[in-house]
Each structure stands twice: as structure tokens, then as C-alpha cells.
Amino acid sequence: xxxxxxxxxxxxLGMISAADQHEEMRCKxxxxxxxxxxxxxxxxxxxxxxxxxxxxxxxxxxxxxxxxELKSEMRSMRTDFTxxxxxxxxxxxxxxxxxxxxxxxxTKLAKSEQSIEALLKELNALRIKTNDLESHRVEPNxxxxxxxxxxxxxxxxxxxxSGGVFNxxxxxxxxxxxxxxxxxxxxxxxxxxxxxxxxxDFYRGWDDYVKGFGDxxxxxxxxxxxxxxxxxxxxxxxxxxxxSRKGIYSVARYSIFRIGPGSDNYRLHASGFSGNxxxxxxxxxxxxxxxxxxxxxxxxxxxxxxNNEGGLNxxxxxxxxxxxxxxxDFHKTGTKGIWWRSWWISxxxxxxxxxxxxx
Numbered sequence: 408x409x410x411x412x413x414x415x416x417x418x419x420l421g422m423i424s425a426a427d428q429h430e431e432m433r434c435k436x437x438x439x440x441x442x443x444x445x446x447x448x449x450x451x452x453x454x455x456x457x458x459x460x461x462x463x464x465x466x467x468x469x470x471x472x473x474x475x476e477l478k479s480e481m482r483s484m485r486t487d488f489t490x491x492x493x494x495x496x497x498x499x500x501x502x503x504x505x506x507x508x509x510x511x512x513x514t515k516l517a518k519s520e521q522s523i524e525a526l527l528k529e530l531n532a533l534r535i536k537t538n539d540l541e542s543h544r545v546e547p548n549x550x551x552x553x554x555x556x557x558x559x560x561x562x563x564x565x566x567x568x569s570g571g572v573f574n575x576x577x578x579x580x581x582x583x584x585x586x587x588x589x590x591x592x593x594x595x596x597x598x599x600x601x602x603x604x605x606x607x608d609f610y611r612g613w614d615d616y617v618k619g620f621g622d623x624x625x626x627x628x629x630x631x632x633x634x635x636x637x638x639x640x641x642x643x644x645x646x647x648x649x650x651s652r653k654g655i656y657s658v659a660r661y662s663i664f665r666i667g668p669g670s671d672n673y674r675l676h677a678s679g680f681s682g683n684x685x686x687x688x689x690x691x692x693x694x695x696x697x698x699x700x701x702x703x704x705x706x707x708x709x710x711x712x713x714n715n716e717g718g719l720n721x722x723x724x725x726x727x728x729x730x731x732x733x734x735x736d737f738h739k740t741g742t743k744g745i746w747w748r749s750w751w752i753s754x755x756x757x758x759x760x761x762x763x764x765x766x
Contacts, residue, residue: 554637555587555597556764563587565624570598572623577636585633586623588761596646597637599629600760602745605737609721610714613701616722617669628722628734631666631673631696634762638665643762645677647733649684649747650757659684659747664762672696672703675724686748688731689724698722719743733758 554575563571570588575597577583588596602609607626619630637643645664649657662679672695680687695703702710704725709717711725714736719725720743721734728742733755735745745755 554762554764555585555589555595558587558589558595560589567624570594570596577633579636580633583619583630583633584623585629586627591761592646593766595763596761597629597763598759598761599634599637600627600733600758602626602733602737602755602758609734610699610736611722613698616696616698617673626737632669635666635668635673638762639668641665642764644679644765645760645762647682647684647747648757648759649733649755652754652756657684657747658682659688661689662765667695672701684747686730688747692724692726692730694724694726696722697725704728714743733760 555573558570558573560566560571563573564584565572569590570586572584573587574582575585586598586601588594588598601621603626605626607621609626609628611620616628617631619628619633621627641663643664645661647659649659651657659680659682661677662681663677665676667674667676674695675689675692677689677692680690694705697703697710697712699710699712699714699722702712704711704727706725706727709715709728711717711719711728712722714720717728719728719732720736720739721732723732723734725732729748731747732742733745733747736743737745740754745758747755747758
């Protein structure tokens, strides 16, 4: 039965596509032969039996009806196939469109994730800035000062015997906590460096020295950016107090003290030396500031601020890695410690640098 069906199907397909009527008749003969069980009495006179080697070549009326029915079904199947092929093509186009839309959505999602990450970074930066502003918020009972001019000890946020912490407004920086010395030599001093117990590490990078660090009532560095703003007018004087490990007290004063801008790496300008320190370690300097990650000392063989061999382990206006090192390692001896080249040639256990407007 399966072989018969194959012959029937192939025959019908041949009839649908055959252009020659003669071929169609040959096919009908084969079909009729199988369907009519090869009745020899139905031989068509129009066909030559020798040409068509079949037992019979004519079908009954019933066989002809079945043939037409099969032919109609095949045409219907072809129509359905064409319809299905068209539908499949439509679905494939829709699938390609959907895939393209998904890729577009993936790209948009990736960009959205990047935007969210950037917004989170901005939010975190704003949070840090808000916290910083809050930490420098002016209290109702706290005096607002500018470079400690006229600071009154009773209005300080925190105080000790020599002075206290005040909120100072510094141009381009804003409110910043400063320690004002209100007792030494008439007061009005803004302290920008102090070494007294080694509690704060001064072996730091450039950014820290620009912004400032430490405890305003103890060891600290106010910051190069603030120091530039305080001194750029050129009307400030500098006082340096030092105590050696042998207990020798000395002072170095400069009637003119100014720090250059960041674009010039906060170059030091000092002149008018006086005091019992005997050695002028800054006037001839005119050097840019150097740190362990920013070498501006002009010496190619070694970074004077580094802790390598020949380095001084700090941040300072170095020239030839000599003359002074007040931001060296508090706990070290030798050149990596805190020192000021002077008549006593001794390491220091205390140093304080402060500025005020010249009287």
C-alpha cells in the first residue's frame, strides 16, 4: 500500500506539472492499472499497448473521480504549503526584528547602568562634600575669622593655653578649621605646621599636602592650597619655633613669606631672616614643594622627599636635600628625622610654623 501511495503521489505531481497531455495519459494508465486491478477488458483503443508496457491503461469512472479528488487535495496542500511558507517567512522577519530590538535594549540597559554608576559616584562625592561642610559649619557661638586676625580665645571651638581652633573663611577653599595662636608676641598667628609628639604620619603624598591633614590641636599640616591663599598678597610674616632633643629653644623669623600657586608647585618665597636659629635655611631656597610622589627638588639622582637612600622621608621645599627638614619622620634619627641646620646641629622634638600680617 505504501508503494502504491508513492506511485499515486508522484503521478499526481507529474500530472500537475506536466505540460504534455500525452504524458498525463501515460500516468493515468499507470494509476488506473493499480486502482482497477488491471482489468484487461478496459484497454483504451487510443493507446498502444506496446508503447506502454502495462496490463491496462484505462480507469473506471470511479478511479477517475478518485484521481480528481487526489489532484484537488494536492492543490489544496500546495496552497497550504505556500501559506505556511509565507507565515514562516513572516515569523522569521518578526524574530529578526525582535532580536534587533533586544540588542538595542541591551545597549540601552548597559548605558543606563553606566549612568547609574556615574550618578552614584556623584552622589558619594556630594555626600563627602556635605560632610566636609558640616564639619566646618560655623556654630552660633563661634567667631568667624580670616587668618586669625582679631581671634578671641573665648569664642574658640576648642582651646588650650596658647590658642584655639576657629572657623576661618579662606578664598576659593571656603570654611576651614585653623588653629590660632592668640598669645605669642601679640597673637593673630595662623599655625600651619606643628610637630609635637609624632602622632601623625607626615610621610604622605602630594594630594594630602595640598589639602592638609592631622589634628589642629596637635600635629598637623594646614595645606598648601590654604597657605597659598593666606600668603599670596605678600603681606605675611613667618615665625618658626623649634626645640631640640637636647632642650635647646630657637626661633627663625622671616619678615616676608609667600607661597606660590599650585601651577608653580607652591614655590617658597621667604626673606628678611632674623632670630637665634643663626642659620637661614629658607631665604635662598626659592624651591617648589616636593613629596614622595611629586619630585620638584631639581635633583635628578634622588627624590629628596622619598624614603630611599639619600631621601629625607617627608614633604618640603627641598634644595639639594639639605638645609632643613621640618616635615621629616618624627621617630627617626639622622637626616630622615626633623632638623634645622643650625649651630646646635641637633634633631628636633618640637617645631611650629605660623604666619600673620605684618604689623
